Amino acid sequence: MTKEKGMKGGLTNYGDKDFSVFLRNSFARSMGYSPETLRKPIVGIASTPSGFNNCHRTVPELVEAVSRGVLAAGGLPLTFPTTSLCEPFLNPTSMMFRNLMAMDTEEMVRAQPMDAVVLIGGCDKTVPAQLMGAASANIPAIQLVTGAMSTGRHKGERLGACTDCRRYWGRFRAGEVDRHEIDLVEGRLAATAGTCAVMGTASTMAIIAEVLGIALPGSASIPAVMADRLVCAERSGTIAMSLVNCAIRPSDLITKHSVENALRVLMAVSGSTNAVVHLAAIAGRLGISISPERLNQISDETPVLVNLKPVGEGYMEDFHAAGGVGAVLRELRHLLHLDTFNVLGQTLQERLDEPLEWVDRNYIYSFKTPVSPVGGLIALSGNLAPDGAIFKRAAATPELFETEGRAVVFESLADLAERIDDPDLDVEPDDILVLKNAGPVGAGMPEAGYLPIPRKLAKRGVKDMVRISDARMSGTAFGTIALHISPEAAIGGPLAIVHNGDRIRLSVREKTLELLVSEEEISDRMADWRPGSAPDRGYQALFHRTVNQAPHGCDFDFLTGTGRNGNALAGDGREAGE
The missing domain is CATH 3.50.30.80 (IlvD/EDD C-terminal domain-like)
Structure with missing residues (x-):
């Protein structure tokens, strides 16, 4: 049976289908929608701004841009709120509430009438929560991250949250920095909207979303304050409309091979330790597991290529200008599964066959001359x-x-x-x-x-x-x-x-x-x-x-899935690069 689209999809059950459509349209028209508009496909927009979430300060702008893209492609954008998480503002820890947000996202995506969804988030537990929910709801989805903040300045030095937060706090504890200076630094560490400026969990998860194929190519590293971030949001809305008909789903994108690719890139960018837990939770929703043996094998054969804090010198704005995820993928090409594909319907091989404009080797090293010969x-x-x-x-x-x-x-x-x-x-x-x-x-x-x-x-x-x-x-x-x-x-x-x-x-x-x-x-x-x-x-x-x-993955035991094929990332299966 063909699934109904638009306002006729996922009807509230009153025992009378026609009445359900009538009542839904009546209530929708109370919001000012014409009958013609209500016949269009619906793209839901999961919106996560909060007064307790500095990382998501730009979400209203992004919602507007996504809506433009949906409207231009002939669809109806409908925004809905979900839980919003920001590490410094949650007690005892945002990790406790990641699963709550994942449940919220999954159930709202499944319960409300939408043919595709754009998930807008950025702060470190937000993106994995949204990807976990999207994997379980399994309707066409695109992840749109808010982007990293730009750096501040202090006495001629660039500062970025939050590696420099910890470095300065350590100096303060050691008595090397006095109270007056630490107070000055406090106001200069997080200088703009966006997520942490370094290769922390938020940036790592943005990169993983792009490598999994559920975020647009080139989208992970665009700084929060750049106009290109809004352009990316508009395009995400347009592409979400294209998914209504071609129906690429998260389960088509998050596979054993794409998860292995994400692990390789995680090692190459020397990303966050948290990403291992989050990736396990996302993959686990589709029955894909990560064995420690395979993780170590991938790490030992994948060099660190990215010179960013906390293990290097640069910041995410440097990574973006240096070539971003696309440059890293090209260096790792011979180790990657090139048969994976993204929300554009493009295989990884097709993406990497396209020429790259430029790579700044100060921040993205070549495979032959890496930052480190083994993964992070x-x-x-x-x-x-x-x-x-x-x-x-x-x-x-x-x-x-x-x-x-x-x-x-x-x-x-x-x-x-x-x-x-x-x-x-x-x-x-x-x-x-x-x-x-x-x-x-x-x-x-x-x-x-x-x-x-x-x-x-x-x-x-x-x-x-x-x-x-x-x-x-x-x-x-x-x-x-x-x-x-x-x-x-x-x-x-x-x-x-x-x-x-x-x-x-x-x-x-x-x-x-x-x-x-x-x-x-x-x-x-x-x-x-x-x-x-x-x-x-x-x-x-x-x-x-x-x-x-x-x-x-620290997921709830009742939310994990067996997956379509019961895949497991083990060393005795097909190896990366075969």
Whole structure:
């Protein structure tokens, strides 16, 4: 049966189809629409502005531009709101509410009459939430990101949120910067509308959306304040109308091959550790899984090509001017699956066959002369992380890659906040800071994995030390940090029974994280472990009961899908570049 389009699609059920159409049109005409307009195909526009979301300040402009494109192509644009997420404004963490936004997006896209949808978002949890919802609703969709902010200036230096936020705050904690200067810097870090100016999670997810093919080619890196961002929005509306008839769906775009391509580009741009969790959640909606073995294989054969903060020198505005995602894809061409395609119906091979205007090698290096010969992220395993952990080697200190140290343990976020700057804290630079109970069940998995250097050590000039946790860290952060330890402490993972003074070994070479305690001792400690209390009402109780662990994307167990083919990203299938 052919699906009805426009206002006749997805009718409210009153037991009388004709009455449903009559009533819907009557209410629509109360908003000033003519009968002729109401017969057109509908493109929904998911709009996410909020007074609590600086990243989305330009969304009203983008909605207007998308609407122009839809109208010019003969459709009816209808805007609808969904949840809006911005990391610094949400307690305990925006990660807890990503799944809520994904559910909101999925249900509103499915429930309301629309033939295609343009999803407008930017802030780091927003884009994955929208892509998760789009994958599950599975109607033709285009992701339109808000774009990164431009840099500010301070004493002749360019500043961009939020890598420079952390760098200056570290200097302030160490006493190198006084209160007057940190107050000045506060007003100069986030100088325009848009998402963080560096290769943080927002920028990484924008790039992943483009590589998956669900965002327009060339759209990921356009700065928020450029006119081209509005041009891209208008074109997104036009292309959304074309999808009404050709019906390319998210499930056609998000495939095993496109997910592998996204992982390769993630390694090449040295993107955010958060992207591993988000990509797992997006892929998981369609039954596609990411094995740590395949992730490591891709990382070891994919060099870092992009010289951007937090691991390099540039900002997203430099990346865009240097050639953007298209330039990176061309360098990786021989490693990519070229049979994937995008919302234009264009294969990746067809896209890459088109000439590129110019590449600035200051920011996008060639495959033969990379920033680093191996990818930015790896998965760790070992008795401390039986189901894995993530480590951003591109943002870490190489001298700490092979470390054995004494554990200095913090039992919770509250414990960390209370004791990290205690002058009596027993800690030395070669110790390993350990944070427990900050995973998805324990605390909603906040960006607390970037444990601060204890103030007493910071004042001695210590810039980095090994830190491990079941938390996340911002994509804008840096340091020798193992994250996403799974299973997490709150559900009885081995992290839960680490004691002060235990020896821990990190080996980047072997990709392992080991607690150097006998198996018998570990078993005895586990027998004495008891879970903490759980929330008993509302969304937090739902989250606590149903959230998956990090390797599965921290999605809700009842929202994941088996996929059309039960695909799994494993090393024994077709390899990239075949």
